[in-house]
Amino acid sequence: MDYSEAINVYSQQLSETEFARVQEFMLKNLGVKLSPIKIVMVNSRLIKRLKATGIYNFKDYLDYAFSPEGKRDGELERFIDELTTHKTEFFREPEHFNFLNGTILPRFAEGKNSFFKIWSAGCSTGEEAYTMAIVLNEFKLTNPNFNFTIFATDVSNAVVMKAVRAIYSFNSINELDQNLLKKYFLTSRDEREKKVRVVKQLRDQVHFSIQNLVENYSFQNNSLDAVFCRNTLIYFEDNSKKQVVHKLIEKIKPGGYLFVGLSETISQYSTQIKQVSPSVYIKVDTAVPENII
Ligand SMILES: C[S@@+](CC[C@H](N)C(=O)[O-])C[C@H]1O[C@@H](n2cnc3c(N)ncnc32)[C@H](O)[C@@H]1O
Structure with a gap:
């Protein structure tokens, strides 16, 4: 990825359709509900995965993550890791x-x-x-x-x-x-x-x-x-x-x-x-x- 392509990746916006795919996956497979305002959070967290995988757009990234190869390569796991909240602490509550x-x-x-x-x-x-x-x-x-x-x-x-x-x-x-x-x-x-x-x-x-x-x-x-x-x-x-x-x-x-x-x-x-x-x-x-x- 050259410099101008990298800039493009970082400034990309997840479309409504792509966000709907993510919402559907999370609900069906984890029971997790992503409300519409979460689009910003999902956008910024998945940009990291685009960068790490060298995939230039969200559509191709989601096709890959949800494919048998994405599952086999562990990308689906990393997608789930990014989109779940892990905040915790010793003696919490x-x-x-x-x-x-x-x-x-x-x-x-x-x-x-x-x-x-x-x-x-x-x-x-x-x-x-x-x-x-x-x-x-x-x-x-x-x-x-x-x-x-x-x-x-x-x-x-x-x-x-x-x-x-x-x-x-x-x-x-x-x-x-x-x-x-x-x-x-x-x-x-x-x-x-x-x-x-x-x-x-x-x-x-x-x-x-x-x-x-x-x-x-x-x-x-x-x-x-x-x-x-x-x-x-x-x-x-x-x-x-x-x-x-x-x-x-x-x-x-x-x-x-x-x-x-x-x-x-x-x-x-x-x-x-x-x-x-x-x-x-x-x-x-x-x-x-x-x-x-
Ligand atoms: C905010 S943490 C809570 C940690 C701890 N229970 C606490 O109260 O500090 C929520 C955890 O739930 C996990 N989680 C989300 N969906 C899940 C699912 N469908 N099955 C199992 N764990 C899930 C996330 O990966 C995350 O680590």
């Missing part, structure tokens, strides 16, 4: 981790079940799942018989790879309690670009995999004690959101919990759940008396 630690875990530990099974659905780069691991390890210190398994999934291959590597900027954890920081993170010595890595013990406790939430899940029905699906369904079209909520509930044990982001509400989608705390829902079990819900 801390009231949820307080509820997990202060209410759910003590209740679970009183019962006869041995393994607490929790799923971070839409885990992005892993901060949510590793926060779960920290909370569960800390709980185990005073409850030695308590055991747990953490699953973490996302549709985007790139974020899952990053989650598995578990390397983050120092800034992402600098507000963490110093004891937790020392115990669960290794800090690089490079002062110019300070990085941290989650310790191996925690990395080994989280099982990451790729999972599209609109497709079938490998979990058994009624098998999970808690599912966090936070700040993910917020991007979904209403009907897909409803279907995913139903599928998630199916996998949760009666008396188990579903967490969504603090700005999200899902009670309208199912009578099988009851809100117990902001954005926290319990799967209703007729065997559980009202007073302990």
